[in-house]
Amino acid sequence: MKPDLFQAPDYYNLDELLTDEHKLVRDAAREWVKRDVSPIIEDYAQRAEFPNQIIKGLADIGAFGPYIPEEYGGAGLDQISYGLIMQEIERGDSGVRSTASVQSSLVMYPIWKYGNEAQRKKYLPKLASGEWMGSFGLTEPDHGSNPGGMTTNYKDMGDHYLLNGAKMWISNSPFCQIAVVWAKNEEGRIHGLIVERGMEGFSTPETHNKWSLRASATGELIFDNVKVPKENLLPNKSGLGAPLGCLDSARFGIAWGAIGAAMDCYDTALRYSKERIQFGKPIGQFQLQQKKLAEMITEITKAQLLAWRLGVLRENGKATSAQISMAKRNNVEMALKIAREARQMLGGMGISGEYSIMRHMMNLESVVTYEGTHDIHLLITGLDVTGLNAFK
Ligand SMILES: Cc1cc2nc3c(=O)[nH]c(=O)nc-3n(C[C@H](O)[C@H](O)[C@H](O)COP(=O)(O)OP(=O)(O)OC[C@H]3O[C@@H](n4cnc5c(N)ncnc54)[C@H](O)[C@@H]3O)c2cc1C
Numbered sequence: 001m002k003p004d005l006f007q008a009p010d011y012y013n014l015d016e017l018l019t020d021e022h023k024l025v026r027d028a029a030r031e032w033v034k035r036d037v038s039p040i041i042e043d044y045a046q047r048a049e050f051p052n053q054i055i056k057g058l059a060d061i062g063a064f065g066p067y068i069p070e071e072y073g074g075a076g077l078d079q080i081s082y083g084l085i086m087q088e089i090e091r092g093d094s095g096v097r098s099t100a101s102v103q104s105s106l107v108m109y110p111i112w113k114y115g116n117e118a119q120r121k122k123y124l125p126k127l128a129s130g131e132w133m134g135s136f137g138l139t140e141p142d143h144g145s146n147p148g149g150m151t152t153n154y155k156d157m158g159d160h161y162l163l164n165g166a167k168m169w170i171s172n173s174p175f176c177q178i179a180v181v182w183a184k185n186e187e188g189r190i191h192g193l194i195v196e197r198g199m200e201g202f203s204t205p206e207t208h209n210k211w212s213l214r215a216s217a218t219g220e221l222i223f224d225n226v227k228v229p230k231e232n233l234l235p236n237k238s239g240l241g242a243p244l245g246c247l248d249s250a251r252f253g254i255a256w257g258a259i260g261a262a263m264d265c266y267d268t269a270l271r272y273s274k275e276r277i278q279f280g281k282p283i284g285q286f287q288l289q290q291k292k293l294a295e296m297i298t299e300i301t302k303a304q305l306l307a308w309r310l311g312v313l314r315e316n317g318k319a320t321s322a323q324i325s326m327a328k329r330n331n332v333e334m335a336l337k338i339a340r341e342a343r344q345m346l347g348g349m350g351i352s353g354e355y356s357i358m359r360h361m362m363n364l365e366s367v368v369t370y371e372g373t374h375d376i377h378l379l380i381t382g383l384d385v386t387g388l389n390a391f392k
Contacts, residue, residue, distance in 0.1 A: 037093060
């Protein structure tokens with residue numbers, strides 16, 4: 001792969017909106033991605049393998065629980081810092097960002113928000129340091145966009161719960177030590193349970209043959225009469241709103257992360273357009289190529305503003321789920337379109353692993369689908385503005 005010469009676009013001087021701490025956190029993540037991710041990631045994606053050796057680096061840059069308080073091992077940062085870290089990691093690879101998102105927003109967040117003090121103390125420091133990795137089981141073979149229809153369930157057996165069912169498309173599942181699993185009790189109410197590797201009847205087969213997020217491990221979570229200790233139930237929130245609260249946090253991170261992938265595609269195409277000579281001049285001198293680049297930087301700038309404003313709202317506890325949906329949907333589509341345009345700008349080289357663009361493009365096909373599909377987020381905005389529910 002080509003050396004990582006990335007230079008971040010900042011067309012509207014958005015750095016002026018950031019604090020010194022934001023810039024410090026972002027620059028540390030950027031440097032780490034250049035040093036430890038860019039040189040190896042193409043190879044791991046080609047081999048469809050997660051690079052385990054980067055787990056410690058992810059922990060060191062604060063990617064595991066950026067906003068979780070320091071007393072539980074988190075970095076104690078604000079929401080914009082969290083967003084900037086996700087942006088930088090996804091600039092390297094959406095699969096690596098997915099690993100960090102799941103650990104932070106889908107595993108640490110519910111333990112922090114819905115767990116009790118003993119659960120926080122037991123799990124959060126180990127997850128923050130990367131000693132333990134977690135996964136989040138919501139999607140089932142027959143229930144994706146409609147998780148409320150889930151059939152995974154548990155029964156109260158007096159001294160323990162008995163868990164049965166299956167989850168699929170689960171990031172980090174093949175190597176996770178724990179899984180936060182959403183299941184219905186005998187009354188049909190959804191609760192979160194912490195399932196630990198080694199519990200009898202719990203298995204995590206890997207999903208192979210993905211053309212997307214190849215450097216992220218995906219698999220199933222299978223529960224065959226798993227005895228879950230009662231102290232592993234998350235006591236402080238139940239119902240579908242509990243997993244949806246986690247998804248708000250993860251979708252917020254994706255809205256920022258997608259900007260990273262878009263910036264990398266734009267920066268690569270811009271550099272290439274100045275170096276590649278056809279018809280005796282750099283291709284960047286042709287109006288058709290300039291149109292592509294001008295539209296890319298316009299869309300990136302709009303997405304940056306959306307993410308920044310959302311960060312301010314979320315930091316102040318004011319961001320609505322619908323606002324988060326809008327940003328996730330807009331920014332991922334923006335990134336996907338830029339990846340496709342940038343790929344064309346590199347001609348034949350655009351499909352080569354010498355450059356990051358095709359990998360970003362394929363990764364973003366998962367990002368536009370997971371954590372609520374493009375259609376579902378549109379319907380959430382539709383519901384919000386009309387008050388009329390298209391899901392019913
Ligand atoms: C690589 C990868 C990693 C993932 N990681 C995780 C994870 O860690 N944990 C987890 O729980 N899940 C995870 N997922 C699952 C992901 O969240 C689901 O794939 C997603 O929610 C969509 O569900 P589905 O695939 O069953 O599609 P479906 O729900 O079957 O949707 C199929 C199509 O129908 C459309 N559709 C559905 N309902 C409606 C409607 N009411 N109106 C209009 N159109 C509709 C959808 O937009 C989509 O285009 C992951 C998925 C992938 C691909």
